[in-house]
Amino acid sequence: MMLVAGCSGSADDATTDTTSGDEDVTLEFAQWWEPELPDGSLRGLMDEFEAANPGITVELLSGPYASTKEQVVAGSAAGTMSDVVGLDGAWVSDFAKQGSLADLSTLMSDAGYDESQLASQIQIDGSTYMIPVVNFVYPMFTNSDLLTQAGVAAPPTNRTEFAAAAEAISALDETTAGWVLPLSLEAPNGIQNDVMSWVWSSGGSMLKDGQPDLTNDDVTSAVEYIKGLWDAGVVAPGALTMKEQDKVEEFTNGRVGMMIDSLAHINLIRENNPDLNFGISALPAEDGFEGERGIPYASWGIGVAENSEHQAEAWKLVDFLMSEKTNAELSSVAFAFPGNTTAVPDFVEEDELFKTAFDIYQSGFPANEFTGLPVAEQLMRLFDEQFQLMLEGDQSVDEMLAKTQEAWLAEF
Amino acid sequence: MFILTLIPIVMVISYSVMDNVIVNKSPEFVGFDNYIEVLTDRVFYTAVGNTLFFTGVSVVAHLVLGLSFAMLLNTRLLGTMTKALFRVVYILPWLFTVAIIAVLWRLMLSPNGIVNYLLISGGLIDTGVEWLSSRDTALPAVTFINIWAGYPFYMISLLAGLQGIPRDLYEAATVDGANSFKQFLNVTLPQLKPIIIAMAMLDVIWTTQQFALIWMTTGGGPINVTEMLSTYTYKLAFSRYEFSVASASAVIILLFSMVLSFFYVRHQKSRD
The missing domain is CATH 3.40.190.10 (Periplasmic binding protein-like II)
Structure with missing residues (x-):
């Protein structure tokens, strides 16, 4: 100080x-x-x-x-x-x-x-x-070679396709994962970029009238979906303390099929692994969603x-x-x-x-609904703590969102 | 001395009894409210428990490893070249900065890292362990890293102490019929006692204040299993901008450190 x-x-x-x-x-x-x-x-x-x-x-x-x-x-x-x-x-x-x-x-x-x-x-x-x-x-990056090996013809455009692609990639071998999710509490921006992006890409919101609205259907659906991916074992190991740079490294080394990441990392990925064959596409949305997609x-x-x-x-x-x-x-x-x-x-x-x-x-x-919110990083960290407990099976999705909603309201 | 030590301490203490300094242009006196907020926070007690475990295990392990390696380097059973080689290998962890240690161990302990590879290859485990990401292993893992990083300091200091023990004492003990173990208990340990106590006290003070290693390996997670008093206080200040509550937490840590320092100074004075 x-x-x-x-x-x-x-x-x-x-x-x-x-x-x-x-x-x-x-x-x-x-x-x-x-x-x-x-x-x-x-x-x-x-x-x-x-x-x-x-x-x-x-x-x-x-x-x-x-x-x-x-x-x-x-x-x-x-x-x-x-x-x-x-x-x-x-x-x-x-x-x-x-x-x-x-x-x-x-x-x-x-x-x-x-x-x-x-x-x-x-x-x-x-x-x-x-x-x-x-x-x-932050678009979705896909490892084109891994997608091909897993029999996935094109980058997924909706949640069902994404889950299927992630499972197919994870099944390739023990060291390959379908998706990578950084949840480090030190830098909790994974909540913004890798979790809430699922809400925004389907036109959803975590706010209502400028106040937290985490228990709505959009957020609940996205969190339940991610929990499903976690339980299916398609998320790269080490997620709970993983940071953004670890995520990029996992993808760059070809151990991960898909990630949501900053466009700014394209050159870094190319520099560190010139042979990596990858593409980018819009974030998958809820099945049947036809509206305009939010991109973090x-x-x-x-x-x-x-x-x-x-x-x-x-x-x-x-x-x-x-x-x-x-x-x-x-x-x-x-x-x-x-x-x-x-x-x-x-x-x-x-x-x-x-x-x-x-x-x-x-x-x-x-x-990016965190922009303009009070103590935005702390809000991500509060969400992250409850989110990790939920992923570990200590609480349900509804309990997690209710507790986070309460914690966020206290910060507002 | 006054500017570098006293003024910051007085400022932090004064911050801790205001409603929220730095971000509040006109902070008001609120007495012990911030202390009550810290002392009623569940995470604070988690941090206290983790800090005690981290510090206790680290200090004991530093001592045991440091003393063991110091005795190995002091033995007459090994040749000069062998001892020189061991000296270099054992001192290596002390040459790395905290940032390098954190990066090194994050890489080695990652689910795809060399530690898991060796353990799986050796048939000790079937699947990779998420050492720093699992609630079961994260605290022991960061404690292990801290032990690895800190034992050379003990080793060097105790080696100097061992080399200062007169040979006459061992020869007299041999004449009295004491075996090696009894010589260790009745000659080596009593002679090293002042160094051991002083170093253990310093190590307790340093380890309770360890921040960088925790922050750069786990950030206090997963969930709160590696949250220490240092990371807890940092988050209050720089994530929540609650500088007054963070100051209250810092003052509590200061009081704890002062108690330890009191015992250290008293021990040093009794030696004089």
Whole structure:
């Protein structure tokens, strides 16, 4: 906690040489994106912004995701948040309630911004506090060779086909599993990406009027389905402490037939196992479901600090990053999908797998109901604990969902 | 000293009696409410139980293994080259950082890892065991990893102690007709006692505070079977953002550590 208190930056400090009006303005932009992008690419975009907006200088405050989170938490508490901050949807609710984030709806309105070009906005009580700049979607990855060996002609499109394919793959040999499900309590995002995705892909929801609704038919059906897969022995062993990187490794090494994973890992899989023959497809939905499929995603979001003395200039930076050209450029270097609906990243035209993913992305809708919820990671962990007990046979699906619903309500 | 030690401690204690610092701009005094919340939480007692098991087994095993290997390295029955080789092999676990140890053992203990392969090949088990993912084996598994990582410290310290025991004592014991076991009980152990007590106390303090190894291998799971006081407190702070409750938990751990430190200091003073 001492470290958290000590590592906060200060928007005020960074702008002491500036005043509003005609004077030069220095914007602090805290994010974890720069270390994850090719060297110099984000700085290059900032140079373009500075050239297009004389008098505004951008100072990038870059660090790993966890450090950025701690920095933003501390800045939020101390009122020293950077002018522009990279945000994860899981943080937004808490910061918005603390009054640390500026109301972007007002800034957009003041600037006469056309909101229709934005793929999505994260709103709390009707006001926008975060805009997803780029999205990392989570389609289903399938090992084409294992599917063929198991006699599965095409990637499954519904739950029955998926269960049959998973059983056929698991039957190939003792070291091969049909599906991989990471449930580590250290990083419980498997609940979001690998469990709730089954609900969203069939148009379901875990919320009702912004409150937890875990005992509804959609969630119950998805959890019962996963329990069925678990009991059938088609889930790769080690699931209860498995993390996302373990999941990718299992798939990359050809020990798993199917996984739900971030598109961002395509290059990693290719690099680590160039011989792996794999494809991607939309997440299976409930049998007979004909509606639009939700596809889970994670975002690099952006927001403006309420304590910033230069919110208008900060909005210009957000506007620049969300513009068609810049957003396409950023998406291209990040191998992500754009937050601007009109932007098309280069890699979509150049790579067949990414093109397929882009088609899946455009035919469905980005779905992540954890975005904007209070203490989102803790909600996943609470779900995970009860979910593990249920999988181990200590409680029924109904008991598990009722207990989790109660625990979530306490957090809300 | 004042800045690095006292101020953080005072701040954490003051946080622990406020309603929620860091995320609350105007925290208010709430007395012992946060302590009551921690002490009435079922998971806290699970963490206490797991920490006691983890610490108790680790310290005893560190001592037994450390002493055994130290005596092996101190024996005159082995040649110089053999002892040098054993010295290198036995010290290896101590050279790895916690992150490497965690990754190494996660790979070896994975259901498709080498441990299961060897056990199945040797006919000891029929199917792979989910060492770190099963409720039956996760706590013993992380305890084993901690034992593996920590025994060299005992070994080196006890070896130094063994080499400082005068040969005259063993020769006198031999003249009195004491066999090797009696020499161990009546010469070796009494001579090593001050080192053993000091190291055991330090090890208890260090092991109760072990966080990185647990976090990087199991994250406190599956369910709560490897939840320790350290991981419990971390989750309160950085998953739930309940920094005041986390501070209360940290103060409870601090009090526990202070009791152990008191005994350690008293033991050291009595030696002086």
